[in-house]
Amino acid sequence: xxLSLMPRKGTFFVLFTQHAENALxxxxxLEKLVTDFTRVEDKVRDIHAxxxxxxxxxxxxxxxxxxxxxxxxxxxxxxxxxxxxxxx
Numbered sequence: 001x002x003l004s005l006m007p008r009k010g011t012f013f014v015l016f017t018q019h020a021e022n023a024l025x026x027x028x029x030l031e032k033l034v035t036d037f038t039r040v041e042d043k044v045r046d047i048h049a050x051x052x053x054x055x056x057x058x059x060x061x062x063x064x065x066x067x068x069x070x071x072x073x074x075x076x077x078x079x080x081x082x083x084x085x086x087x088x
Contacts, residue, residue, distance in 0.1 A: 009064045019057045026050045 007013070029050055033043045062069050067085035 008066070011064065012061065015061050015064070019061070022050060022057060023052045026054065031048065043088055 026037075026047065029047045031042065033040065033047065059069060062083055062085065065085050067083060070082040070084070071079060073079040
């Protein structure tokens with residue numbers, strides 16, 4: 001079986017690019033946190049904001065394709081994210 005996924009909206013590539021840039025920004029912010037222990041609270045706040053923006057982008061990409069995101073979390077066991085996107 002061969003499966004081909006094509007974006008439903010032209011904004012997909014814009015959102016995907018923003019998501020990639022956000023991931024790079026998050027990695028750089030984390031590196032700053034672990035290499036320079038000044039202003040830790042500010043750096044943690046910045047990382048949270050970057051993560052929130054990444055979550056927003058992910059949600060938008062999935063929603064634009066008619067999909068859903070489900071989250072299940074158990075204390076001490078972890079969190080499971082399930083992404084569902086229709087094939088047709």
